[in-house]
Structure formats: C-alpha cells, structure tokens
Amino acid sequence: GVDLVRRVEGAAVHALATPLLTKSDGSKYGKTAEGTLWLDPGMSSPFAFYQYFLNQADADVGGLLRVFSFSHEEIEELERSAKERPEERAAQLALAGELTALVYGDEAVEEAVAASRALFGEGDLAGLDARTMEAAVAEVPxxxxxxxxxxxxxxxxxxxxxxxxxxxxxxxxxxxxxxxxxxxxxxxxxxxxxxxxxxxxxxxxxxxxxxxxxxxxxx
CATH class of the missing domain: 3.10.290.10 (RNA-binding S4 domain)
Known part of the structure; x- marks a missing residue:
C-alpha cells in the first residue's frame, strides 16, 4: 500500500504494522486458521466469541493476555494460577470476560456465562434464547x-x-x-x-x- 501510493500519487505515507497472532505451535489466528472469529455479532455471536477465548489452551492464553488486556501484575497472577490450578481456568475466564465485555458489553458476558452454565447442567437450558442455542450447538458434534x-x-x-x-x-x-x-x-x-x-x-x-x-x- 505504501509503495502504491508513492507510485500513483507521488506522496509519502506511513504504515503501522503489528505482528500476526500465533499459537504456541506456530499456527496463526485469523482468517487463514480454523475457527475464524468476527466482531460482527451477526457472524460470531457473543456466546461464540466468549467460548472462543474460554477454550484457549494454557500454553496460548498468556500471550493473548499480553496482547489484548490486563496489567503486567494481573497477567503474572493469572499465569501463576494457570500453572498451579489449571482446572480453574482463571486466565481463560478473565480473558473471555474482559474481551466480550469490551466488544459487546457487560450484559453479553452475563448471558454467555449463564449459557455456559446451562449447557453443562448448572442452569436452565429452556431459558436460553434461540440465537444462543444455535451458537452453542454449532460448537459441538x-x-x-x-x-x-x-x-x-x-x-x-x-x-x-x-x-x-x-x-x-x-x-x-x-x-x-x-x-x-x-x-x-x-x-x-x-x-x-x-x-x-x-x-x-x-x-x-x-x-x-x-x-x-x-x-x-x-x-
């Protein structure tokens, strides 16, 4: 893009580039990787968005925390929790909640948490709306x-x-x-x-x- 503008317009422009997000195995997040995530709620529901980050592997969640949110001290504490008590998935819960609230608002986080609980027998499945239910079944066989x-x-x-x-x-x-x-x-x-x-x-x-x-x- 920078070179095209220089050639066509004769103007000097600058570009800001950031590294691609990659997983611990070197594969890329994004449109070339499996499991594309969208900000448009019509393409990725708030529930699917929340689940995407909740399901990140322990090996990947620290890098995502550093890119998207939280202070250095909070990240260190969450990573410590992931090592000592991985079954609690505190880092994934924090990441999923923070980013879902940032994109869709606090109410969407509450709905996503309620849906997750209902799916695993800790809430009322009948209380989930059709859109959330559709997003949930899309994630399973x-x-x-x-x-x-x-x-x-x-x-x-x-x-x-x-x-x-x-x-x-x-x-x-x-x-x-x-x-x-x-x-x-x-x-x-x-x-x-x-x-x-x-x-x-x-x-x-x-x-x-x-x-x-x-x-x-x-x-």
Whole structure:
C-alpha cells in the first residue's frame, strides 16, 4: 500500500504494522486458521466469541493476555494460577470476560456465562434464547433429523451424534447414569422423544458425563 501510493500519487505515507497472532505451535489466528472469529455479532455471536477465548489452551492464553488486556501484575497472577490450578481456568475466564465485555458489553458476558452454565447442567437450558442455542450447538458434534423423519430412540441419536462410538458404550453410560438429554438424566435408552421435547422446536442437547456435548438438530 505504501509503495502504491508513492507510485500513483507521488506522496509519502506511513504504515503501522503489528505482528500476526500465533499459537504456541506456530499456527496463526485469523482468517487463514480454523475457527475464524468476527466482531460482527451477526457472524460470531457473543456466546461464540466468549467460548472462543474460554477454550484457549494454557500454553496460548498468556500471550493473548499480553496482547489484548490486563496489567503486567494481573497477567503474572493469572499465569501463576494457570500453572498451579489449571482446572480453574482463571486466565481463560478473565480473558473471555474482559474481551466480550469490551466488544459487546457487560450484559453479553452475563448471558454467555449463564449459557455456559446451562449447557453443562448448572442452569436452565429452556431459558436460553434461540440465537444462543444455535451458537452453542454449532460448537459441538451433531446429527440432523430431516423433515418428516421420525425421531429415533435416544440411544441411536446418541451414537449418530458422535457422542458414543457404539450402542454398547452408550448402553453402559446409561446404566451408569451418565447420559443426559436437555439436562435430564436418561434412564431408558430405548425411549423416544417427541417434537414437544425439542428446545425452540429444533434441538436436543445431549451430554455424556459432565463435559462432553453433542446435539440433534431437527429440521
């Protein structure tokens, strides 16, 4: 750009450049990397934006903190927490909350936190709006039920969604009380749901244990 202006306009201009953001493995963040993030809420919802930073690896979060936010002292404390108590994910929570508030406001952070809690059984899934639910299921493995197609038994949906590799492993999880549909524990894998059970008339959220999610989209 600088050279073009000089050649066409004969004017002297200056450019400010910043290094590309890269992960600890050397891959780049941004449009050439998987998982593009947008500031436009129509392209990346506030929930997806929040989750993007919440899911950063421990090895990458320190560099992002230094680029985007926080004082030197705060960063040192967050990095110390990440090393000593990685399960708390304090650095990721701080980064996700700070940047989501900066771009979308404090209310968006509250909604994203509430949605995250609901997805993992700590809140009301029915209270999530359709847009947030759509953003959530976009982040997890899922299967699709086409118009006019009957809803299959739960155990078959759980396997089709990728939550389990086989009916055998799904049966074992059900027997141990480890399969949930819309945050309700499944007792009978042969049971079938109706369209009245769908969230916003469209989705079923499946969970294995505490943290592993999948979804069924009914068109």
């Amino acid at each position: 899922r299967t699709t039920v086409e118009p006019g197609e009957e809803l299959r038994p739960l155990i078959d949906l759980a396997v089709a969604s990728g939550l389990f590799e086989s009916r055998g492993s799904a049966k074992q999880a059900i027997a141990q009380g480890g399969l949930y549909v819309n945050n309700r524990r499944v007792a009978d894998g042969a049971a079938s749901l109706t369209r009245g059970d769908l969230l916003h008339g469209r989705w079923l959220l499946l969970r294995r244990g505490k943290r592993t999610l999948a979804a069924v989209e009914v068109r």
